[in-house]
Amino acid sequence: MRYSIMVQLVTGITIVLVSTAALFGWLQNRPTPMQRDFENEASWFGD
Amino acid sequence: MRSPVAVAAFWIGLYLMATLLPLLVLLFYPPALDQGRNWWTEFSVALGFIGLAMMALQFALTARINRIEASYGVDIILQFHRYISLVAVGLILLHPLILFVDNPETLALLNFPAAPWRARFAVLGTLALLALVITSIWRKRLAIPYESWRILHGIFAVAALTLGLAHALGVSNYLGLFWKVVLWSAIAILALWLLIYVRVIKPWLMLKRPFLVETVIPQRGNVWSLVLRPKGHEGMPFQPGQFAWITLDISPFRMREHPFSMSSSAEQPDRLEFGIKALGDFTNTIKDVKPGTKAYLDGPYGVFTIDRYEDAAGFVLVAGGIGITPMMSMLLTHADRQDERPFLLIYASQTWEDITFREELEALKEKLALSIVYVLRKPPEDWSGETGYVDQELLSRHIPKRRGSRQYFICAAPKMMDQVEAALHRLEVPIDHVQMEHFNLV
Numbered sequence: 001m002r003y004s005i006m007v008q009l010v011t012g013i014t015i016v017l018v019s020t021a022a023l024f025g026w027l028q029n030r031p032t033p034m035q036r037d038f039e040n041e042a043s044w045f046g047d
Numbered sequence: 048m049r050s051p052v053a054v055a056a057f058w059i060g061l062y063l064m065a066t067l068l069p070l071l072v073l074l075f076y077p078p079a080l081d082q083g084r085n086w087w088t089e090f091s092v093a094l095g096f097i098g099l100a101m102m103a104l105q106f107a108l109t110a111r112i113n114r115i116e117a118s119y120g121v122d123i124i125l126q127f128h129r130y131i132s133l134v135a136v137g138l139i140l141l142h143p144l145i146l147f148v149d150n151p152e153t154l155a156l157l158n159f160p161a162a163p164w165r166a167r168f169a170v171l172g173t174l175a176l177l178a179l180v181i182t183s184i185w186r187k188r189l190a191i192p193y194e195s196w197r198i199l200h201g202i203f204a205v206a207a208l209t210l211g212l213a214h215a216l217g218v219s220n221y222l223g224l225f226w227k228v229v230l231w232s233a234i235a236i237l238a239l240w241l242l243i244y245v246r247v248i249k250p251w252l253m254l255k256r257p258f259l260v261e262t263v264i265p266q267r268g269n270v271w272s273l274v275l276r277p278k279g280h281e282g283m284p285f286q287p288g289q290f291a292w293i294t295l296d297i298s299p300f301r302m303r304e305h306p307f308s309m310s311s312s313a314e315q316p317d318r319l320e321f322g323i324k325a326l327g328d329f330t331n332t333i334k335d336v337k338p339g340t341k342a343y344l345d346g347p348y349g350v351f352t353i354d355r356y357e358d359a360a361g362f363v364l365v366a367g368g369i370g371i372t373p374m375m376s377m378l379l380t381h382a383d384r385q386d387e388r389p390f391l392l393i394y395a396s397q398t399w400e401d402i403t404f405r406e407e408l409e410a411l412k413e414k415l416a417l418s419i420v421y422v423l424r425k426p427p428e429d430w431s432g433e434t435g436y437v438d439q440e441l442l443s444r445h446i447p448k449r450r451g452s453r454q455y456f457i458c459a460a461p462k463m464m465d466q467v468e469a470a471l472h473r474l475e476v477p478i479d480h481v482q483m484e485h486f487n488l489v
Contacts, residue, residue, distance in 0.1 A: 006123070006126055006127060006130060007130070009059070009127075010127070010130040010131055010134060013059065013062065013063065013131065013134070014134050016063055016067075017063075017066060017067070017097050017101075017134075017138065018094070018138075020067050020070070020071075020093070020097070021070075021090050021093035021094045021097055021138075022090055022093075024070060024071075024074070024089060024090070024092075024093035025086045025087070025088075025089035025090035025093060026086060027074060028074075028077065028084075028089040029084075029085060029086045029089055
């Protein structure tokens with residue numbers, strides 16, 4: 001039983017670590033404000 | 048901080064912080080945006096860095112640091128080390144696999160002769176890591192002796208960590224700034240320092256506090272009591288139920304130490320007894336150890352001790368076979384202390400003749416409020432006591448009605464421990480009143 005707690009603990013830690021890696025990926029790839037403005041401007045000019 | 052939940056939350060938080068902070072600081076002054084890199088690239092890189100930090104932390108988990116060890120006991124920490132290392136290996140393997148799938152051109156980096164050094168470091172580091180895992184999981188199947196395995200384990204671990212760091216430094220994307228190089232190198236150096244502490248400094252300290260074998264006493268059940276006396280120092284104070292790593296007849300620098308529980312009274316730290324069952328290569332030689340042989344001890348270790356539960360109204364001890372050794376120390380110590388609290392010992396053995404310390408236990412009934420329930424797998428014909436396994440029915444016949452008034456200690460083979468723990472749980476014994484000691488650590 002104690003080791004099933006251990007498995008749950010390690011699973012929980014793994015989820016936190018992988019989620020943080022995913023967040024890291026998003027933070028490094030999120031569109032910057034400048035890019036967003038540029039896209040909006042481009043759509044206004046219809047080209 | 049006594050609450051087990053608070054202690055667990057503290058250590059888990061510390062572990063997560065130590066794993067993730069070195070990654071998150073890479074977000075400060077990040078490298079310039081590269082259009083060729085997408086979310087998958089960054090995710091895979093993050094997994095690589097997390098895996099590297101986890102590898103460095105493994106050195107801390109196995110350094111027998113008293114502070115960590117005192118919260119959980121070495122068996123739980125080693126179990127965590129085994130489980131979490133598989134996660135680390137998984138994350139590290141995912142790092143290149145994601146890159147290969149997302150950008151198949153990166154497969155060219157596997158061409159070892161043509162690849163740049165940063166990729167060669169990665170390939171060699173991964174091979175070292177795989178060797179580390181394979182030799183650990185299948186050590187017995189590969190017939191690697193424990194001592195050789197331990198040396199190999201250290202070599203592979205150092206190789207995997209340094210090659211992993213060399214790869215990250217070689218890629219130099221996130222580690223392009225000097226202070227980031229210093230931070231990640233410091234983590235690796237700290238990990239290697241811990242290894243040097245365990246394998247050089249600790250043995251050197253042990254060398255200055257030798258013990259001598261006084262005698263080896265044969266016991267029932269193919270067990271031998273190894274009796275040690277300190278030479279030139281006051282001995283090793285310990286709490287009843289704890290254990291130490293013994294190095295016998297060789298230099299402690301050779302790292303051939305074996306964990307055994309003390310079976311003598313903690314009130315006599317200048318005369319230590321270890322109950323050792325002849326089960327393997329090393330333990331089979333105990334009976335031939337000559338008086339005067341030099342021994343070195345690293346210890347005491349363990350949280351499997353009644354001294355942590357001064358408020359308990361009494362104790363229930365469940366032992367299987369050689370699991371009696373720490374219990375013997377608890378009983379002898381409390382007899383010396385003239386403790387009036389009740390002890391119930393449930394002791395499983397193969398046969399009546401196999402019951403280790405049987406005569407000593409019977410004698411202890413005179414000095415302690417001790418009841419003993421022997422449970423025999425192969426009872427003699429005229430046996431009227433308990434037989435078979437220590438299961439829920441047997442436990443319910445003997446443990447007190449007010450379950451929470453006692454602390455329960457279990458030391459036996461893993462299967463029996465799991466069964467007894469589950470049975471106690473069904474009998475509504477509070478989970479934090481059950482203490483366990485695994486005696487097959489390695």
